[in-house]
Amino acid sequence: MPHDCPVRLYSNARLWSGQPASAGMPATQPPPVGAIAEQAGRIVALGGPEALQRRFPDAEVHDLDGRLVTPGLIDCHTHLVHEGNRADEIERRLAGESYQDIARSGGGIRATVTATRAASTSQLIASALPRLDALLADGLTTIEIKSGYGLDLATEVRMLQAARALAAVRHVTVVTSYLGAHVLPQEHANDATGYVERVCADYLPAIVAGGWADAFDAYGDALAFSPAQIERMFAAARTLGLPVKLHADQFSDQGGAALAARHGALSADHLEYTDAAGVTALAAAGTVAVLLPGAFHFLREPQRPPVAALRAAGVPMAVATDCNPGTSPLASLLVAMNLAAIDFGLSVEECLLGVTSVAARALGRQHDCGTLGVGLRCDLAVWNVARPAELVLGLGLKPLHCRIWQGRPEPAKSTG
Numbered sequence: 001m002p003h004d005c006p007v008r009l010y011s012n013a014r015l016w017s018g019q020p021a022s023a024g025m026p027a028t029q030p031p032p033v034g035a036i037a038e039q040a041g042r043i044v045a046l047g048g049p050e051a052l053q054r055r056f057p058d059a060e061v062h063d064l065d066g067r068l069v070t071p072g073l074i075d076c077h078t079h080l081v082h083e084g085n086r087a088d089e090i091e092r093r094l095a096g097e098s099y100q101d102i103a104r105s106g107g108g109i110r111a112t113v114t115a116t117r118a119a120s121t122s123q124l125i126a127s128a129l130p131r132l133d134a135l136l137a138d139g140l141t142t143i144e145i146k147s148g149y150g151l152d153l154a155t156e157v158r159m160l161q162a163a164r165a166l167a168a169v170r171h172v173t174v175v176t177s178y179l180g181a182h183v184l185p186q187e188h189a190n191d192a193t194g195y196v197e198r199v200c201a202d203y204l205p206a207i208v209a210g211g212w213a214d215a216f217d218a219y220g221d222a223l224a225f226s227p228a229q230i231e232r233m234f235a236a237a238r239t240l241g242l243p244v245k246l247h248a249d250q251f252s253d254q255g256g257a258a259l260a261a262r263h264g265a266l267s268a269d270h271l272e273y274t275d276a277a278g279v280t281a282l283a284a285a286g287t288v289a290v291l292l293p294g295a296f297h298f299l300r301e302p303q304r305p306p307v308a309a310l311r312a313a314g315v316p317m318a319v320a321t322d323c324n325p326g327t328s329p330l331a332s333l334l335v336a337m338n339l340a341a342i343d344f345g346l347s348v349e350e351c352l353l354g355v356t357s358v359a360a361r362a363l364g365r366q367h368d369c370g371t372l373g374v375g376l377r378c379d380l381a382v383w384n385v386a387r388p389a390e391l392v393l394g395l396g397l398k399p400l401h402c403r404i405w406q407g408r409p410e411p412a413k414s415t416g
């Protein structure tokens with residue numbers, strides 16, 4: 001780090017670190033006042049405001065007026081980049097059709113595939129930006145974005161390129177996942193084996209060679225891919241050095257959690273129907289459970305994920321939006337936290353850890369972001385509240401004062 005790089009001091013702030021409360025400080029209480037020193041985009045010191053001002057007398061001081069500061073929020077599961085609109089599906093679902101019925105009649109994911117294949121990279125970027133801006137307005141600094149609406153190689157690469165390009169037009173870190181196993185593309189409707197072989201032999205090597213993805217993702221479901229097919233693709237991805245993750249057990253118990261654990265997956269996501277053996281396997285593997293209360297809410301699902309069992313087994317739980325055009329058109333991590341608390345029974349602290357340090361772990365980035373720690377990126381969210389619990393309590397209250405991405409402050413009004 002260059003010694004002449006200026007130091008910024010974010011002072012007079014109530015610091016919630018992104019770590020579980022070690023000193024018994026409940027999230028309903030304002031954390032103690034402290035300061036953060038930043039240099040070259042990284043946190044270089046944490047401590048009392050006076051001590052840090054003595055240590056860095058030439059620092060540019062930003063007085064945060066006693067506001068709450070948390071790590072910048074991390075959305076570890078989104079389908080942000082896509083084209084098309086599925087507004088008609090809500091009418092059909094409200095009239096009683098199930099998501100599975102809609103998908104079988106050509107709607108659902110396949111409807112988005114048709115629209116996305118017809119879109120250029122610049123169209124994909126333009127249509128994703130309003131969704132990204134909505135997330136940024138709630139304090140986001142890192143986002144995972146999946147492909148999976150192309151399913152042919154050219155469109156999948158275009159989606160991943162569009163996702164990466166968003167980081168050039170907004171102050172945000174983008175992590176990408178190649179969701180080659182989302183559904184079977186129409187041209188392989190009766191040839192699942194052929195498609196799986198193509199993913200393993202052609203698409204995955206091309207995606208890895210191009211450096212387009214940080215992980216491989218799959219959708220394990222009766223309407224998507226069988227456990228054996230996913231095993232085959234996971235093995236191919238891991239041979240190429242790509243970490244894996246899985247949409248697991250959303251509509252039925254497919255043994256998805258245990259499958260993800262067997263492959264050392266970064267995360268297993270959804271988990272509504274995961275059984276006790278699946279929970280035990282996740283705990284043993286250290287795989288993160290990513291809970292997606294938006295999809296549960298929009299689909300009016302009857303079964304909640306096994307939160308009490310996950311908690312008892314010590315499985316880390318993340319919370320994400322699953323932002324997508326059909327089953328979770330949700331672009332707010334604050335709302336996702338509220339739903340996780342009210343509908344899934346997570347505690348305030350579990351919700352907050354789920355969009356900070358545990359979300360970072362779900363992306364394999366826990367050494368880079370997700371907590372307030374020396375050496376980590378200075379990604380912060382500054383809030384017009386004093387107590388962490390207030391971030392989980394409300395809906396639509398817009399408490400963000402400003403975002404700080406890699407040390408650079410950006411007022412809330414310019415991100416909305």
Ligand SMILES: [Zn+2]
Pocket residue numbers: 077078079247322
């Ligand atoms: Zn998803």
